[in-house]
Amino acid sequence: MEHTGSIVDLMRGMGLPQETIARVSRLWGKSAARNGGRTHLLLGHLLDTAAVAEVMWDRYLSAALRHRLEEISGGRGRLWFMWICGIHDCGKACPAFQAMDDADAAPVRAAGLVWGRLPSDRRQRWRHDVAGAALLRPRLVAEWGSSESAAWVWPLVAGHHGTFPSVQGLKPKHREVQGRGAAWEAVQRAVVDVFTRAIGFAGLADARPVGALNRAEQLGLSGLIVMADWIASDSEQFDGMADARTVSLASARQRAEAAWQRLGLRGGWDELAIPEDRLTPLAGRLGVPPRASQQELVERAWSMPVPGLMVAEAPMGEGKTKAALAAAEVLAARFGLDGVFVAMPTQATSDPMYEQVLEWVRTFDPELEAQVALLHGKRRFNPTWREIWESKRIDPVGQSARGEEPAALDPFDVYGATEEDAEYGMSAWTSDASGRPQEERDGPARWFLGNKRGLLTAFAVGTVDHLLYAATRTRHVMLRFAGLVGKVVVVDEVHAADVYMRQFLLEALRWLGQAKVPVVLLSATLPPAQRQACVDAYLSGALSAADVVCSVPEPAGYPCVTAAYALNGASAVVSSREAVPSWRASTSTRIDWLPDADPDGGLLASTVRKEAADGGVVLVVVNQVDRAQAVHRALTEAGFDGQVRLLHGRLCSAHRAERTEECLRLLGPGANEERPERMVVIATQLAEQSFDVDADLLITDLAPADLLLQRIGRLHRHSGTRRPSAFAEPRVLVSGVAVGERGRPRFLPASKGIYGEWALLRAATLVAEAAGPLSGGTRQTDGWSIPADVPGLVARAYGEAEVCPPDWDEAVAREVWRAKEQQREKDAEGFLLTRPREWGAPTLEGLHYGGIQAASEEDLDAVVRDGKRSVEAVIVRRSASGYRAIDGTWIGVHGEVDDETVVGRLLGGTVRLPSRLTEAAEAEETGLVPLPGWTGHPWLRYAPALVLEEDGTAVLGKDRVSYDDVLGLVVEGG
Template sequence: MRSIVAVMRVMGLSDEAIARVSRLWGKSAARNGGRSHLLLGHLLDTAAVAEVMWERYLSAALRRRLEEISGGRGRVWFMWICGIHDCGKACPAFQAMDDVEAAPVRAAGLTWGRLPADRRQRWRHDVAGAALLRPRLVAEWGSAESAAWVWPLVAGHHGAFPSVQGLQPKHREAQGRGAAWAEAQRAVVDVFTRAVGFQDLAGARPVGMLNRAEQLGLSGLIVMADWIASDSEQFEGLTDARKISLAGARQRAEAAWRRLGMRGGWGALAVPGDRFAPLAERLKVNPRASQRELVEQAWSLPAPGLMVAEAPMGEGKTKAALAAAEVLAARFGLDGVFVAMPTQATSDPMYEQVLEWVRSFEPDLEAQVALLHGKRRFNPAWRQIWEHERTGPAGESDADDESALLDPFDVYGATEEDAEYGMPPWMSDGNHAPQEERDGPAQWFLGNKRGLLTAFAVGTVDHLLHAATRTRHVMLRFAGLYGKVVVIDEVHAADVYMRQFLLEALRWLGQARVPVVLLSATLPPAQRQAFVDAYLSGALSAADVHCAVPEPAGYPCVTVAYALNGTPVATSSREAVPSWRASTPTRIGWLPDIAEDGELIASAIEEEVAGGGVVLVVVNAVVRAQAIHQALMEKGFEGQVQLLHGRLCSAHRAHRTEECLRLLGPDPGEERPERMVVIATQLAEQSFDIDADLLITDLAPVDLLLQRIGRLHRHSGTRRPAAFSEPRVLVTGVAGGEGGRPRFLPASKAIYGEWALLRAAALVADAAGPLDAGTVRGDGWSIPADVPGLVAKAYGEAEVCPPHWGEGAARAVWQAKEQQREKNAEGFLLTRPREWGTPTLEGLHYAGSRAASEEDLDAVVRDGKRSVEAVIVRRSPEGYRAVDGTWVGVHGEVDDETAVGRLLGGTVRLPPRLAEAAEAELAPLPGWAGHPWLRYARALVLDDDGTAVLGKDRVGYDDVLGLVVERG
C-alpha cells in the first residue's frame, strides 16, 4: 500500500515541498465530523468512488464513450477527472477559510497577505481549480481543443459553469503568489495524477472529445462522486499524509458504497431472444398490433433515436413503451429508465406499474425505483419499499420535493464549500444503518436534486424539464437522464411555455444519444414535427435541423427519428396499424350552462342516472366542481359522489383517487356501483384509468375533450345499464350568445384562450348540431378513428368557425400570447438559440436563473404561475390538531411518525393568486423547528369557525369540498 508521501518521493519532490503539500487541507474538522481531511486524501477518495461507479453504476454505453475518448483508458481517466475537481483548494482563498486548519499550512511556508473580506469578491475554489489547470492543459497536452472542454468540468463542479473571462481573480493574492505556492499547486495536480495511474499530466490527455451533452452528463457524475466522497460519516478524516494512499481510498470507497446501499440498474441487460418477449413474457400481455409496432420499431432503429407512439386512449401505450425501453436498453447498453408523467396523480399508478415491471428482471431491483414528486410519502408502495427501515423522523429526507421539505442548501453534507457559498452547515442525522451492507434502497438518492440518479424513476415531467433549465446543478439532473431510456407519457399535455423546455430537453437528449419514447393519443402534427426536429438538431449538433415527417399511414402509428452517418432520418408507420378495438360511434350533445350554481348539471345527472349508471363530470374550475357537488347533495346523492380536484389535501386526494380506481378501474368485479358520480377537474383528463357510462364535460380544446372521452366506455366487459349501451357525451360550460356566437366560462377562457374554445365549439357543433338547439344530438364522432383528423383540424390553418364568430381576431390574440410565452421561456432555457453550436460547457450559466428550491424551479418551467403549499392545522383551546383531528401539541410539536404522516396529509396547494399572501403571512408552527419534514412547511391555521384570513380572502377547509376560498 504505497502512501501518497511515497509517491511524492518517487517523483523527486523535495522534503520541503512534500511537507507543504502534506499540510494542505480539504475538509476542516469543524465541518467534517470533528476530524480534518487532507486535500490529497479527498482527491483520492473521490477518484476511488469514481472507480466503484465505473464498475457498478455507469451504463455500458457511457463506459464505451469514455474508452473511446481516452484511448482505452476509460476507467483511469474517469477516476482522474472526478478526483482532480478539487485541485483549486490548493490556494490561499480556500486554505484561509478556517483559522485552525490554516495555521499549519502557513507554518509550512505557504503564506498569504490580506484577502478580500467581501463574499462577492471571494475567489471560489472550483474556479481557482480551472484557472490552475487550464494553462497547464494547453501547454502539456499540446491541444487547446482538449483543454477547452475539460477545464469547465472542474470549474463547474459546484453547480455553475463560468466563462473563461471569469478565470482571472480580482485579487492575485487569492490564487497564491510566489514560488512556494506555484510548486505546491503543481505538485497537487502531478502527485494525484501519478497516484491514479498516469505517468504525468500529459498522459491524461484525451484522444477524443465528448460532445456538449455528454460533457454535461459527465459533469453531473463528477458532482455525484464528490458528494459521496464528501460524506464525513462514510469517509473518516485523515491528517497524516503517510496514511493516505489510493489503495486505502479504494477500501474506503468500497465500504461506503456498501453501507450506502448504492447500485446501478440492469448492468449488462441481455438482448431478448424473442422480439416480442418483453411484451408477452415480461409484461404478460397478449400483444396488440399497435404494441407490436412500437416494439418492432425499437428493434429496427440503427442508432439511439426518438420514437413517437400515437394510439387511442386505453390502447396500452405505456406497456408497449416499457417493452420498447427494454429492447433499446439491451441493444444500446443503457442502464435504466425514467418515465415522465404529466402530474403527481398520474405518476402514482405508473410507479406501481413500473415497480411490477422492474421486479420481473430481478426482485431486488424494486429498491432502485424512485417516485419523484412531493406527495410520494402518501403512496403505500413507496412507503413500504423506501421507508420501512426508518427509525425516526431525523432520518427523513425527500428528493426534489416540490414542498421543499429539506434544507434547500443541503446538497451534499458538511464541507467547507457550504461556508464558502454562504450555505448553512449541514448536520448529519446519524441514522445510517450500522450493518456493513444495506438490504434496502439507497437513502442517499433521496437527497436534494438526486432523485433522477436512481436507476429507475417515475415522476412528473417537471423533473425532465428542470434538466433543460439554466439553473444551478442542472448537470446533476441531466446525469440522471444520461445512460437511461426516457419515456414521456401524455406528451401533448405540455403547453406552449413548457414545450420550450421539452424541446430543449430533446435537443440535449438527442446529442447525448439517449433514446426517447413519446406517447400521446392526441398529438397535433405540428408538435410531432417539432419534437422530431429538436431531437435531430441535438443528434447532429446543429441548430434548426428540419427533417420532414411523412404522413402516418393510419392511427395508431409510430414515428421514429435518428441520425445515421451525419444524415437525419424520420419515418412513420408504413402500413395502417389496427386499433385493438373497432371504432365506436360516440354521441355528442350540448348541455348549455355557464351558471355558477351547478344546478343545471346536477339536474341533468339526476335525470340521466335515474335507472343507475356511472357519470364522470369534468369541469374547468374547482369552484364549479364544488358547486355541482353541493347541488347533488341536495338531490339525495349522499354516498354516491366522489369529488376530485387540486385543492384537496394530500390524504383526501390520494384516498379518493384510489377509491375511484378500485370501483371503476380495469378490474372492479362486483364492486362496480350501480350508481356513482365522479366530479373532477382536469385531473381526470389523462392517465386516469376509470370507465364511465356517461361523460359530462366543460368545453375545452378538442385534444383535451378527446382525452376526457377516453375515460368513457374504456374497458371491455364492463356491465352497464341499457340506457348507456353506447358512449355518450354532453358538452357544457358554454352557452349561446348574440348571433349564435358561443359564450364561455371565464375560467375556461383564462386557461385555454378564446381561439381554441371557438374552434372546439365549431367542431362539436359539427357533431352535435347548433348550440342553440339545446341537447339535440347529431351524428357524433367515431372514436378512435376520428381522433387524428379532429386534432389536425383543431390546430390547422384553415378556419372552421362561422364568419360572424370572429375567429380571425381571436386567433391573432392567441398567436400573440403564444409568441410572448415562447419568448418568456427563452431566458431560462439551458442553451440560447445562438449558442447551440458551442462545443463546450464554458459560460453555460451566464445570466442563469438563481432558482434554488423546487417551488422556484416549478415557476421557471410552468410560466411563472407559482403556487404555494400549506399544511392545514386546526386550532383548538388546548393547542393544535391535524386536519383529521390528530393532536399535535401545544406548539404543534409531534413525536412519532404516524402523527407526522397525518399532519402532512393535510398539505394543500393554494391557488396561485394566494401565493404572495401565503409567503408573507404563513410560517411553520414553533414546534416544527427541529423536524426535517416540517421546518419549512407553512401552516394554515384555521380558527374555531374553521376559517382563516389570508391576504384579503377568507379561506377554509371542508373535509368533503376541500379548500374553500371566499374572495375578500
Template sequence: MGVSASAYGAGTAELRGVSVDHDASIIELMKAMGLSPEVVERVARLWGKSAARNGGQTHLLLGHLLDTAAVAGVMWDRYLSAAFRGRLDEVGGGRGRLWFMWVCGIHDCGKACPAFQAMDAAEAAPVLASGLVLGRLPAGRGKRWRHDVAGAVVLRSRLVAEWGGEEAAGWVWPLVAGHHGAFPSVGALDPPRGAQGRGAAWEGVQRAVVDVFTRAVGFEDLADARPAAALRKAEQLVLSGLIVMADWIASDSSQFPGLSDAGLISFGEARRRAEAAWERLRLRGGWRDLALPEGPLAPLTGRLGVRPRASQRELVERAWSMPVPGLLVAEAPMGEGKTKAALAAAEVLAARFGFDGVFVAMPTQATSDPMYEQVLEWVRTFGPEFESQVALLHGRRRFNAWWRAIWEGKSRPDGGGCGCGGDGALDVVGDDFGAIDEDADYGMVSALSSGDGVAGVGGEGPAHWFLGDKRGLLTAFAVGTVDHLLHAATRTRHVMLRFAGLAGKVVVVDEVHAADVYMRQFLVEALRWLGQAGVPVVLLSATLPPVQRQRFVDAYLSGVLGAADVHEAVPEPAGYPCVTVAYGVNGRAVAETSREVVRSWRESASVELAWLSDTDVAGARVAAVVRGAVADGGVALVVVNQVDRAQAIYRDLRDGGFGGVLHLLHARLCAADRAARTAECLRLMGPQAGGDRPERMVVIATQLAEQSFDVDADVLISDLAPTDLLLQRIGRLHRHSGTRRPVAHQVPRVVVTGVAPGREGVPRFLRASERIYGEWSLLRAAALVSEAAGALTGAGVGERAGSGWSIPADVPGLVARAYGGAEVCPVGWGEAGAWEQWQAKEREREKDAEGYLLCRRREWASPTLEGLHYAGSRAASEEELDAVVRDGDPSVEVVVVRRVPGGYRAVDGTWLGVHGEVDDDEVTDRLMGGALRLPSRLTDAALAELSPLPGWAGMPWLRHRPALVLEEDGTRLLGAARVSYDGDLGLVVEREAG
C-alpha cells in the same frame, strides 16, 4: 502509456518502466518522483477538508483527491452505464476507467491556493509553517476567489501546453471550474491579486499537486492523461454530473474520515475506503449490461404478461429496428396500453445499446403514483433486488404506501411485512436544494447536512443517499413528474447532476401533449440535449398535434447532429395508432413513421355529442342533466374547468337528495382525502371493478380526471376544453371492454357544456375556461363539436344533429384540424382576431421561458460548457424551481390544522399539542394528510399571513410548510377571503362582503 483498467486492482502499476505502488504513501511517491523536500513538505500540509466541517478531523487535499478518484473507480465498476463507459473508453483511448478516475479526482486541485488555504486559521497554521505565504487577500464574501475556478486556472495553461493546444484543454477545464454547480466563462478566470498565489513556491506546489495525483492514480504524467477524443457538449454535461456525484460521496465525512498524516494517504487506501463506503451506503447501478430479451416480443408476453396488441407490437418492433439510440413517438388511443409497450421498448433499447435503467415522466403527482406501482411490478420481474432501486420523485411521495414500505421500512400494502428492513427513522428534506459542505464557506446551504443519508445504512435495502438534494434521478429506476425532466433543461445550479441522472437511462414521457407552450420550451430543450447525449427517448400521447410531433423530432435530431435548426419532415402516418422514429446515422437525420395501418385493439365506436348551454358557476342546469342521465342507473363522469363550479354541482346533487354514490374530486382536497377518493373511484370504476360497480354513481371532477385516470363512465358531461383535452376526457367513456351497462347507455354519449350562445351566435365561455385555455382554442373546439352536435342554442340538452365522432378513428384528424392552419370556425366568430391574440400570448410565453433554458439558441453549436451559466436561475426552493418550468400563477401549499382549546388538531382530528408538536411518524402522516395547494388568488395573502407552527421547527417534512390554521368555528380570514375546509367539499373560499 498509462495503466489498463485492470491495473487499478493490482498493488503495483508499470508506467513506462517506472513502478508505482498504489499502496505506497504519497510521501513515498513524491520522493520517488524526485520532488524537493520543501515541495514534499508543503504539499503534505495542504488541507482539503477542515476539521470544523469534516467531523472534527482534518483531511488533507491529496487524500480527498484520491478518495474522489477511488469513488469514481467504483462508480465505473458498479454504476456507470455500458453506453457511457463505451464513450469514455473512446475518449480515453481505451483507458476510459483510468481517465474517468483522473478527471473526477482532479476537480479540487484549485484548493492549492492562498484564497482557500487561508479560509480556516487552524488549518492554515501548518501551511504557513511549511514556508508558504498566504499574503493579504481580498476582503468581503463577494470578492472571495472560489477554489473551483482556481482549479481551472491551475489546469488550463498546463493543459494547453502539455496537451498540444486548446482543443483538448478547452472542454476539460470547465469540468473543474463547474464542479460546484455552475460553469463560468473564460473571462472569470482572472483571480484577485494574491488569491491564486504567485511566485515559485506556490507555482511549484500547484504543479506538484497535479503531478502527484496524476501519477498516484496511474498516469505517468499530465501529458499521458491527454484525451484521445472529445466528448460532445451534452456528454460533457453528463460527465460533469458524475464528477459532482463522486465528489459528494467522497465529501461525506461519516464515510471518509479525515487523514491529517500524509504518510497514511495512498491510492490503495483510498480504494479500500471507497469500496467500503459504497457498500455501507448501498449504492448501486441498475441492470448492468442487460441481456437481450429471448424473443422480439418477450418483453411484452413474458415480462409484462400481455397479449400484444398491434400498436404495442409496432412500438417494440421499432425499438428492435433502430440502428442507433433515437426517439420513438407512440400515438395511440386512450386505454390502448401505450405505457406497457413503452416499458417493453425501454427494455429492448437498454439491452441493445447499453443503458442501465428507466425514468418515466408523468404530467402530475396524481398520475405518478399509479405509474410508480406499475413500474415497481415491472422491475421486480428482473429480480427482487431491483425493487429497492425504484424512486418516486414528487413532493408528496411520503403518502405513497409502496414508497414508504420500500424506502422507510413501513408495512407493505400487500400485507407482506416491512419493505427494506430499515428502522423507519429516515429524516429527509424535501426541498431538493443545497450544495456540499464546503459551499457553506461561500454562503450557500449545505446539501450534506440534510440528515437523510444514514438511516439503516449497510446490508440490503434502498440507498438513502439518493434521497438527498438533487440526487433522485441518479437512482437506476425512477418515476416522477415531468418537472424533473424539465429541470434538467434549465440553467440552474447543479443541472449537470440532474442531467447525469437521465443520461444512463431510457427516458419515457407519458401524456406528452399535456405540456403547454411554456413547458414545451423546456421539453424541446431537454430533447435536444438528450439527443446529443445519445439517450433513447419514448414519447407517448393519444392526442398529439402533428406540429408538436414534428417539433419534438426536430429538437431531438438537432441534438444528434449538433445543429440548431434541423428539420427533417416526418411522413404522414398511414393511420392511427402510429409510431414515429427519429435518429441520426453517419451524420444524416432519419425520420420515419408507420407505413402500414396499425389497427387499434378495439373497433371505433360512434360517440354522440350534444350541447348543454350553461356558463353559470353554480351549474344548476348541469346538476339537473346529471340527475336525468342516471335516473334509471348508470355511472356518470362530470368534468368541469373550475373547482368552485365542481363544488356547486356536487352540493346541488348532495343537498337535492341524489340517490346513489356521489364523489367529488379536485385539487383543493387535502392530500389524504384526494388519495382516498381517487382510490375509491378506481375501485368502483376501474378495470378491476367487476361486481363493485354501483348501479348509480356520479363523479364530479376537475381536470384531474383528464388523463391517466383509468375509469370507465357510461356517460360524460364535460365543460368545453381544447379539442385534444376534450378527447382525453372522452377517453374515460366506455373505456373497458366487458363492462355491463344499463340499456340507456349502450351508446357512448357526451354532453358538452360550459358554453352558451352569445351575440350573433358567437359562443360565450366560462370565464375560468377562457382564462386557462384562451379564446382561440375554445372557439375551434366549439366549431368542431358543432359539426357533430349541431348548432349551439340556449335551450336544454340538444338532440344530436350532426354525425357524432368515431372514436378513436377521428382522433388524429380532429386534433390536426384543431391546431392546423386552416380556419374551422363559422364566419363571424372572430377566429382571426382570436388567433392573433393567442399567437401574441404564445410568443410572450416562449420568450419568458427562453431566459431559463439551458442553452441560448446562438450558443447551441458551442463545443464546450464554458459560460453555460451566464445568467442562471437562482431558484432557492422546490416551488421556485417549479415556477421556472411552469408559468402559471404561483401558488402555496399549506397544511390545514384546526385550533382547539389548549392547542391544535390535524384536519382529521388527531391531537398535535400546545404548539402543534408532532411526536411520531403516524401523527406526522395524519398531519401531512391535510396538505393542499391554495388557489393562486390567495398566494399573496398566504405568503404574508401564514407560517409553520412553532412545534414544527425540528421536523424536516414540516418546518418549511405554512399552516392554514382554522379557528374554532372552522373558518379563518385569509386576505379578503374567508376560507374553511369541508369534509365533502374540500377547501371552500368565499369572498368577504365589502
C-alpha cells in the same frame, strides 16, 4: 502504472524537493471543524474521489457511457474517469481556500506557504472550483499540445459546484488569493502531478484524451463528477487523514468500497441481456397479449440502428405505457443503457405508473425494486413507496427502528451541498443516518433521497417537471442531467405540456438527442405541429446543429409510430410506417349539447339526477373547482342518494389520494365485481388523462378539442364492463357553453381564462358538427367515431385553416391567442439551459452566464410552469389549548410534533391554494408561515401553515377560507 505506496513515498520517488513534499503534505481538503473533528488532507480527498469513481465505473455507470469514455481515452476509460473525478479539487491548493480555517491553515503557513491580506468582500474571493480550472487550464494546453482538448476538460473542473463560468471568469480579482511566489507554484504543480501519477498515469501529458465528448455528454459527465465528490465528501463515510504517510490509493479504495456498501448504492441493469424473442419484453415479461399498436412500437425499437426518438400515437386505453416499457427494455439491451425514467404529467398520474414500473422491474430482479424512485412532493403518501423507501429499519426522517440516531436528511435542503460549500453561502448536507455499518439494510440507498439526487436512481417515475428541470439554467443542472444519461426516457401524455412548458421539453430533447439517449413520447391526441417540433428538437441535438427541420411524414393512420434518429451524427432519418389497427373497433359516440354557462352548475346537477335515476356510472368533468363543488352541493341538497365522489385539486393530500384510489378500485379495469350500480364522479381536469376509469356517460365542460377527446377516453374505456341498457352506446353531453350574441358561443369565464377563446371556438365548431348548432339545428355527422376520428379532429383543431362560422370572429381570437403564445415562449427563453445562439457551442464554458438561482423544488416549479404563483399549505386547526391536524390529531401548543405517525397525518392536510390566496397572504405578510414548533423538523420547517380559527375559517385578503371533509377547500369571496 498506479502507485501502491503512500503519497509521501511517491513524491520521494518522483524526486520532489523535501520542502515541496512537506508543504504538499500539509495542504488540507476537509477542515477538522467541518469533518467530524479530523482534518483530511487534500491529496487524500482527491484519491478518495478517484476511488469512488472507480467503484462507480464498475457498479453504476451504464455500458454505453463506459464505451464512450473508452473511446475518448484510447481504451483507458476507467483510469480517465478516476482522474477527471479526482482532479476536480486541485484548486484547493491556493490561499483562497487554505485560509478558510485558521486551525488547519496554521500548519500550512508553518511549512512556508504564506499569504498576505485576503479580501473580506465575498465577491473578490476565489472559489476553489474556479481556481482549479485556472491552475489546470494552462498546463493542459501546454502539456496536451492541444487547446481543443483542454477547452472541454477545464469546465468540468470549474463547474463541479454547480455552475460553469466563462473563461474570463477564471482570472482572480485579487492577486493574493492565487498564491504568489515559487513555493505556491511548486505545490500547485505537485498536487496535480502526484495525484495523476498515484492513480496510474505516467504524467499529465499521458492523461490527454484522444477524442472529445460532445457538450451533452460533458454535462452528464460533470454530474457524475459531482456525485463522486459528494460521496467522497461525506465525513461520516470518509473520516479524516491528517498524516500524509497514511494516504494512498490502496487506502482510498478500501474507504470507497466500505462507503459504497454502507450507503447501499448501486446501478440498475448493468448490461442487460438481449431478449431471444422479439416480443418477450411485451408478451413474456409484461404478460400482455400483444396488440398491433404495442407490437409496432416494440418492433420499431428493434429496428432502429442507433438510439433515437420514437413518437407513439394511439387511442386512450390502448396500452401505450406497457408497450413503451417493453420498447425501453429492447433499447436498453441493444444500446447498453442502465435504467428508465418515466415522466408523467401530474403527481396523481405518477403514483399508478410507479406501481406499474415497480412490478415490471421486479420481473428482472426482485432486489431492483429498491432502485425505483417516485419523484414528486407527495410521494410520502404513497403506501408502496413508504414500505420500500422507508423500511422497518429506517423511518421518514432517518431514524431507524433500532433506535439509531436520526439523520440530517433534509428534503428541502437548498443545494444538497458539501461541507466547504458553506463558505460560499450554501448549506451543508449529511447523507446517511449514523455512518455506522448497516449489514441488515434491506431498503434502498437513502443517499438518493437528497435534493437533486432522485434521477440518479436507476429507475424513476415522476412528474415531467423533473425532465424539464434538467433543461433549466440552474445550479447543479448537471446532476439532474446525469440522471438521464444512460437511461431510456419515456414521456407519457406529451401533449399535456403547454406552450411555456414545451420550451423546456424541446430544450431537453435537444440535449438528450446529443447525448444519444433514446426517448419514447406517448400521446393519444398530439397535434401535428407538436410532433414536428419534437422531432426537430431531438434531431438538432443528435446532429449538433441549430434549427434542424426534417419533414415528418404524415402518419398513414392511427395508431402509428414515428421514428427519428441521426446516422453517424451526419444525416437524419425520419420514418412513419403504415399505421396499424387499434385493438378495438371504432365506435360511434353520440355528442349532444347541454347548454349551460352558469358557474353554479344547476342544470348539470339536475341532468345528472335524471340520467342516473335508474343507475349507471356518470363522470362529470368541469373546468373549475368552484363549479365542481357547486354541482356536488346541488346534488346532495336535492337528496340524490347515489354514490357521489368529488375529486379536484383543492382536496388535501390524504383525501385526494383516498378518493383517487377508490375510483380506480371501483371503476378501473376488471372491476365488474365491485362496480357500483350507480355512481357519480364529479372531477376537474384531474380526470382528463391517466385516470383509468370507465364511465357509462360523460358530461363535460367544453375544452380544447384534444383535451375534450382525452376526457372522452374515460367513456366506455374497458371491454367487458357491465352497463345498464340505457348506456349501451357511448354518449357525451357538452356543457360549459351557451348561445351568445349573433349565435356566437358564450363560455364560462373560468374556461376562457384557462384555455383562451380561440381554442374554445375551434372546439365548439367541431362539437357543433356532431351535435348540431348550440341554438338548435341539423347535425353534420352522427357523432364522432372514436378512436378513428381523433387525429383528424386534433389536426383540424390546431390547423391553419379557419373552421368557425364567419360571425364568430375567429381571426381576431386567433391573433390574441398567437400573441399570448409568443409571449409565453419568450418568457421561457430566459430560463432555458441554452439560448438559441449558444446551441452550437462545443463545451460547457459559460453555460450558466445569466443563469437563475432557483433554491427549491417550489422555486423550480415557478421556472418550468408559468402562470400565477400558488403554494401548498398544511391545514391546521387552532383550539384554545393549541393546534390540531386536519383529522383532529393533537399537535401541541406551538405545533410541536414528536411522533412521525402524527407527521404523516399532519402533512396529509397539505392543500394547494388558489393563486389569489397566495398573493393575499404575501401582501399581508401574515399567515402561511410554519408554526413555531416546526422549526427543527426537516419535513415541516419550510411548510406554510394555513391556520383555521376555532370557527373553522381563516381570512386571506378579501376571502374567507374553510375546509370541508367532502368539498375540500372552500373559498368565499368577501
